[in-house]
Amino acid sequence: MNRKLELYYDKPALRWEETLPVGNGSLGAMIWGGVREELLGLNEESLWSGYERDKNNPGASHSLNAVRELVFAGRCAEAEKLIQDTMLGEFNESYMPLGNLHIAYRNLKESDQVGRYRRSLDIEKAMAAVSFEADGVGYRREIFATYPGQAVIICLESDRPLMELEIFLESQLKCCIREMEDALIFSGRCPEHVDPSYVRKGEEAVIWGYRGRRFSGGIRVLSCDGTVLCQEGTLRVAGASELVLCLEAVRPSSIEGSYDRIKEEHVLDYGRIFDTVELYLGEQKDLPTDRRLEQLKEGEEDNGLFALYFQYGRYLMAASSRKGSLPANLQGIWSWKFQAPWSCNWTTNINLEMNYWPALSCGLKECMEPYFSFVEELAKRGRQTAAVNYHCRGTAHHHNADGWYSTNPVGIPFGAEDGKEGCAAYAMWPMGMAWLSQEFYRYYEYTKDRKFLENRAYPLLRDTALFLVDWLVEYEGYYVTCPSTSPENKYYDKDKNRCSITAASAMDMELTKEVFEHYLSVCAKLGVNDDLTDTVQERLARLWPVRIGSRGQILEWLEEYPEVEPGHRHLSHLYGMFPAELWEGDQKMTEACRISLNDRLENGGGYTGWSCAWIINMFAALKDGENAWKYLYILLTRSTYPNLWDAHEPFQIDGNFGGTTGIANMLATDRGGHVDILPALPRQFASGYVRGLCLKGNKTVDIRWEDGSAVSVEFHDADEPDLDSK
CATH class of the missing domain: 1.50.10.10 (Glycosyltransferase)
Known part of the structure; x- marks a missing residue:
């Protein structure tokens, strides 16, 4: 039996919509998973073009x-x-990408035989991983964004002390980099103005000036069993079998202690949010996620993929919206274009x-x-x-x-x-x-x-x-x-x-x-x-x-x-x-x-992802399970990228969140003073269970059903509210 909630792939990402996202609400990274060079697309939520101005019109x-x-x-x-x-x-300003972090393996050659490649995102632990063998030597990476530590943590390992790495940051923003003993410190500023791409494009859309928002951060070595040298804006590592990096931006990091301790703290913090709801619709197939999507399009049954999609939406919420951050924008916190779609x-x-x-x-x-x-x-x-x-x-x-x-x-x-x-x-x-x-x-x-x-x-x-x-x-x-x-x-x-x-x-x-x-x-x-x-x-x-x-x-x-x-x-x-x-x-x-x-x-x-998601919820409210299922199927087969991101297209995260809500509303709703159990259950989800769906009045419900009918329904009092009530 396989119930592990994981996206995985047997090859590196070839385009941005195949990368894997990690985030802590304010700091995000997209993992490409290359063999000879890892690339992390970086975002920090506060990096916007513009400056304080009054755009009201008397x-x-x-x-x-x-x-x-x-x-x-x-x-x-x-x-x-x-x-x-x-x-x-005037039009709004634009969300800016922080840059790309390159980690180049200089010891790996094009002629090296590479096998057993695996790139994954464990959404139960909010951990991305890459592993492969090159000429018989195993290489592993773990990457996560810690909310308690306010940083992205990158752990690189190999079976033997052979890693020779060059690590550097590139940015489309005005950015300066200085070297310290075991760190690269960067600082820069955003443009004074960037037009939406549908107004103007290219250089004429950008005004730099000196009033743009400033930012700073760093990439530092937390531990390394090889040698580390910083020069010419690059971290150079030699003779290493383990390297742990910490990337921080804008907010100071509070990282301290061993890698295992940092990782444990992260998993506990994330699990406190994620583990509140469980959904089972079927086993998780042991196949790459992109292949599962293709099989679904071809008509093969994969109810486990719908449960994975539901939980992926919950993962994205926890990764892009935490206390002290800005809310999730059109792309959550992940954007790589200087002129993002609709300015992000x-x-x-x-x-x-x-x-x-x-x-x-x-x-x-x-x-x-x-x-x-x-x-x-x-x-x-x-x-x-x-x-x-x-x-x-x-x-x-x-x-x-x-x-x-x-x-x-x-x-x-x-x-x-x-x-x-x-x-x-x-x-x-x-x-x-x-x-x-x-x-x-x-x-x-x-x-x-x-x-x-x-x-x-x-x-x-x-x-x-x-x-x-x-x-x-x-x-x-x-x-x-x-x-x-x-x-x-x-x-x-x-x-x-x-x-x-x-x-x-x-x-x-x-x-x-x-x-x-x-x-x-x-x-x-x-x-x-x-x-x-x-x-x-x-x-x-x-x-x-x-x-x-x-x-x-x-x-x-x-x-x-x-x-x-x-x-x-x-x-x-x-x-x-x-x-x-x-x-x-x-x-x-x-x-x-x-x-x-x-x-x-x-x-x-319903031709955009988010519109399709709205339709699912509309049919759930109408208690029409078959049509809710029809458009849920369309959402995954027509409006979902290989990394399960919603396709407007381009990527907009709203469809993911709307799709997750739609599945929940097919199973339980609390509307107009009345709780409905399985109000829009389609025949395709004939049996399953859900634990922890929330209802009004600070209640939760657990439901188990078989052959389309509920066999167990349990209501529970939820925990006390945990937001600032001021």
């Missing part, structure tokens, strides 16, 4: 009333142009939120602290955005954020005077905080941490509700959002113009309803009753209702417009079904959601 408030008048007059294309010309701010930022119209979907249900609540701290900082900046751009109280955030906590609507290229054509579809969406704040409420639902509710959830929900109260305007006897978009989607107006601007998009109204309901719920629990609660109750009673169209579908916009892309990747108008619970028990809205989802899929929807 001119936006001057245009707001005119935009609203145009929308209500049915002249939405004109409203959209006015927004792009006058209401946006935090996109908040689905992607950042999806990153944290598994945190509560899958035993990872400790990993939410970076999310909460980040959103709270965004909320501080968002108060200025709300006031300057819209003359509103409270806090507002749009669809992008970066390492400088930008909250403005993006769209103006650096140095330009107006917005990029078409960008209102994604930029003019001041509902970011409405979505981000909901995880604060859900955290309380799961943990019942009253101090968290009072000190962290309530202030954020109050500021969010305050903004929405001011943002809403009256239209035909109802309150609506205006201008409004359905994130990144477009429709045809009566003149066949492609438009994104409207009033009262379904998602806007669903988010507003959820914020208001949750705010009032918190106020009731805390005994708050003031002018704002009265106003919120009045607005809630008169919110524009989400409407059903001629085909029984949910109307995405104010009117029933023809869609530019009927199979669009976003399911924004279905937010009320999942992740929200607005339509639990409402058969009419549930059926409308099902029709709308099928409309998307019949027109080619």
